[in-house]
Amino acid sequence: MSEPQKKRRRRRLKAPREEIAxxxxxxxxxxxxxxxxxxxxxxxxxxxxxxxxxxxxxxxMTVANPYNCIVLCSACMKVCAAEAISFPPRDDFEHxxxxxx
Ligand code: SF4
Ligand code: SF4
Numbered sequence: 001m002s003e004p005q006k007k008r009r010r011r012r013l014k015a016p017r018e019e020i021a022x023x024x025x026x027x028x029x030x031x032x033x034x035x036x037x038x039x040x041x042x043x044x045x046x047x048x049x050x051x052x053x054x055x056x057x058x059x060x061m062t063v064a065n066p067y068n069c070i071v072l073c074s075a076c077m078k079v080c081a082a083e084a085i086s087f088p089p090r091d092d093f094e095h096x097x098x099x100x101x
Contacts, residue, residue: 009099009100009101010099010100010101011071011097011098011099011100012097012098012100013071013096013097013098014095014096014097014098015096017067017071018067020071020093020096021088022069022071022072022087022088022093022096023045023063023066023067023069023087024037024045024046024063024066024069024074024076024077024085024086024087025063025085025086025087026060026061026062026063026084026085027084027085027086028060028084030082030083030084031060031061031082031084032082032084033048033057033058033059033060033061034081034082035048035058035061036079036080036081037061037076037079037080037085038061040075040076040079041075041076043065043068043069043070044064044065044068045063045064045065045066045068045069045076046061046062046063046064046076047061047062047064047065048060048061048062049061049062071093071096071097072090072093072094072097074087074090
């Protein structure tokens with residue numbers, strides 16, 4: 001990684017995590033099943049779909065644990081060369097986060 005790691009600010013969510021709909025969405029038409037997002041995310045958000053009998057290609061990636069996603073993180077978008085990952089508008093979610101430092 002060429003960029004220095006940014007120090008993560010301490011934060012507090014202002015609502016229960018399950019009430020905050022911030023998580024990645026994968027466009028299955030664009031996803032090429034490369035697993036880069038799976039390898040990159042430290043929060044176990046992604047999982048491959050179940051292998052179907054007779055399927056010749058790898059199954060598509062899915063968002064298996066959406067509420068594990070860190071609110072306002074969108075780092076995995078950058079590792080998806082297929083541009084299959086998207087997030088909702090960040091400005092709509094800023095009000096859910098209090099920064100403590
Ligand atoms: S990085 Fe993108 S293309 Fe690769 S598995 Fe994840 S969503 Fe699919
Ligand atoms: S935004 Fe961050 S925490 Fe959420 S799925 Fe992507 S890498 Fe994981």
